[in-house]
Amino acid sequence: MKPVPTNVLTGFLGVGKTTAVGHLLAHRPPGERWAVLVNEFGEIGLDGLLLEDGPITEREGIRIRELGGGCICCTLSLPLIIGVVELLREAKPHRLLIEASGVGHPAGLLETLLTQDPLSRLLDVRATLCLLDPADWDRSEVRDLPTYQDQIALSDVVVMNKADRADAATLADFATWSRELFPPKAVTATTTQGRLDLAWLDMDRSPERVPLFPNAHRETEPRVDLSPPARPGRPRRQETTIDGLWACGWLFDPADRFREDALLELLVGGYEVRRLKGVFHTDGGWYTVNRSAGDVTIAPTAYRRDSRLQIFREHPPRTVAEFETALLACLE
Numbered sequence: 001m002k003p004v005p006t007n008v009l010t011g012f013l014g015v016g017k018t019t020a021v022g023h024l025l026a027h028r029p030p031g032e033r034w035a036v037l038v039n040e041f042g043e044i045g046l047d048g049l050l051l052e053d054g055p056i057t058e059r060e061g062i063r064i065r066e067l068g069g070g071c072i073c074c075t076l077s078l079p080l081i082i083g084v085v086e087l088l089r090e091a092k093p094h095r096l097l098i099e100a101s102g103v104g105h106p107a108g109l110l111e112t113l114l115t116q117d118p119l120s121r122l123l124d125v126r127a128t129l130c131l132l133d134p135a136d137w138d139r140s141e142v143r144d145l146p147t148y149q150d151q152i153a154l155s156d157v158v159v160m161n162k163a164d165r166a167d168a169a170t171l172a173d174f175a176t177w178s179r180e181l182f183p184p185k186a187v188t189a190t191t192t193q194g195r196l197d198l199a200w201l202d203m204d205r206s207p208e209r210v211p212l213f214p215n216a217h218r219e220t221e222p223r224v225d226l227s228p229p230a231r232p233g234r235p236r237r238q239e240t241t242i243d244g245l246w247a248c249g250w251l252f253d254p255a256d257r258f259r260e261d262a263l264l265e266l267l268v269g270g271y272e273v274r275r276l277k278g279v280f281h282t283d284g285g286w287y288t289v290n291r292s293a294g295d296v297t298i299a300p301t302a303y304r305r306d307s308r309l310q311i312f313r314e315h316p317p318r319t320v321a322e323f324e325t326a327l328l329a330c331l332e
Contacts, residue, residue, distance in 0.1 A: 001088075001122065003121070003122060003123055003124035004088060004093060004094070004095065004096050004122060004123055004124060005094070005095045005096070005124050005126055005201070005202070006095070006096040006097075006098065006113065006123040006124060006125050006126065007095070007096075007097055007098070007125075007126055007127060007128065007129060007201050008098045008100055008106060008109060008110065008113075008125075008128045008129070009021065009097060009098065009099050009100065009128075009129050009130075009131070010100045010104070010106050010128065010129070010130050010131075010151045010154075010155060011102065011130050011131035011132065011133075011151060011161075012102050012103070012132075012133065012136050012142065012145075012147075012148055012151065013102035013103065013274060013275040013292070013312055014102070014133060014274075014275045014290075014292030015102070015131040015132060015133040015136070015161055015162075016131055016133070016161045016162060016193075016194045017099050017100075017102070017131055017194075018038070018099065018194075019193060019194035020129075020131060020161070020194030020195075020196050021036055021038075021097055021099050021194075022194070023193070023194045023195055023196060024097065024196055024198065024201070025062055027198060028061075028095070028198070029094075029198075031061070032061060032093075032094040032095065033061040033062070033063070033091055033092060033093045033094050034061065034062055034063075034093050034094065034095050034096075034097065035062075035063045035064075035065070035087045035088070035091040035093035035095070035096050035097070036062070036063070036064045036065070036096075036097045036098075036099065037065050037066075037067065037080075037083060037084060037087060037096065037097070037098045037099070038064065038065070038066045038067070038099045039066075039067045039080075039098070039099065039100055039101045039104065040066065040067075040101055040310075063087060063090060063091035063093065065083055065086075065087050067079055067080065067083055077108065077112050077116075080109070080112060081112065081116060081118075081119055084096070084119055084122070084123070085118065085119075085122070088122060095201070096123065098113075102275070103147060103245050104147070105146075105147045105150055105151075105211070105213075106128060106150065106151055106154045106155075106211075107150060107154060107211040107214055110125070110128065110154060113125050125205055126201060126202055126203065126204065126205055127155075127156040127157050127186060127200060127201060127202070127203035127204065127205055128154060128155045128156050128157070128205065128209075129155060129156070129157040129158075129159065129196065129200060129201075130151050130152055130154075130155035130157070130158045130159070131159050131160075131161045131194070132152075132158065132159065132160045132161065132174075133160075133161060133162055133292070134160060134162055134163070134165055134166035134170050135162075135165070135292070135295075136148070137160070137166075137170060137173075137174065138170060141314075146212070146213035147213075149212055149213065150211045150212055150213055152181075153209060153210070153211060153212050154209050154210075154211060155185070155209070156185060156186045156187070156203050156204070156205055156206055156209070157185065157186055157187040157188075157189075157200045157203060158178060158181075158185050158187070158188050158189075159187075159188070159189050159190065159191055159196065159200075160174050160189075160190045160191070161190075161191055161192070161193075161194055162192060163190035163191060163192055164192045165295070166190075171190065174190070175188075183206060183208045183209065186200075186203040186204070186206070187200050187203060230251050230252055230253040230306075231253055232253045232255045232256055233253075233256065233328065233331060234253070235250040235251055235252045235253070235256070235328075236250070236251040237249070237250050237251075237324070238251075239320075245274070245312060245313070245314060246312070246313050246314070246315055247310060247311070247312045247313075248310070248311055248320060249308065249309065249310040249311075250308065250309045250324070250327065251306065251308045252306055252307040252308065253306070254281075254305065254306045256281070256306075256307055256331055257281045257282065257283060257307075257331070257332050258280050258281065258282045258283070258307065258330045258331055258332065259282065259283055259330055259331070259332055260282035260283055260284035260285075260287075262329070262330040263280060263282060263327075263330040264289070264298065266326055266327065266330060267289050267291065267309075268289075268291065268296050268298075271319075271323055272313070273291065273311045273312060273313055274312045274313050274314055275291070275292050275310075275311070275312040276289065276290070276291040276292075276309070276310070276311045276312070277289065277290050277291070277309075277310055278307070278308060278309035278310065279301055279303050279307060279308055280307045280309075281304075281306075281307050283332065285300060286300065286301050286302075286303060286304060287299065287300060287301060288300075288301045288303075309327070
């Protein structure tokens, strides 16, 4: 079997990696089969499901697989190997894209892909792409995070996404900073809506790129989900904490349906979150809700299985029980 060209997409929470993957899938060469492995830090997965049920994957030649409940850079290294091998066997792809968790450290992931048998034989690991968000760029508490810095350090292509939301000073700062990186990047660029150039995928991976914080973000024990299944009006709730970041997810019974106006008022309101994403069955239809910093996107979706929500914060809030009560009050 000829090694499959493989790319890792990394970047912090809410930067637009899933949108970028969708763009790449939509513009892949005619006739090529592509596979995507999506890793989500939270227990309640969303990105893989929405890609799988979106309009892009209605076309032939795309296979999506999701690994949730931890980071493939550490906790899920064995499931990563198994998942990739199964994906290659099922899809026989011309290219594999791996969308890493927004809080994942790419060092462990790349080490597994490059050195662990059989992946080291099956994959031709090419450029690693890192997306940046102007909102994070302007926040020292994000830029100082070891994982954030190593997502950049280990990437061959660094792209500031959402450039239309950045002011001139931020764009100029990024341009100056990116020119001074060492070792130099193969590509530094700005874009909007996750529009990545397919040519960037085939840039050579530089062996000179090493992590600045090799011991950051290391877990040793995989998490086991022992929570009861969802029931009408009683969702399954999962909480996770790693590297100071807290995530909480809710998975609702398929019979649950929300009052649209009440739900959107709650989710778009003042509850402080670092990132919020969900898919909901409402009395007005099925919608996805994405909230990152001050940006909120609400859009119809083809997903039709169940409602689910994931929120991320720097620290666990004292009001999570109150938020859950308010969330359940939005049910019909």
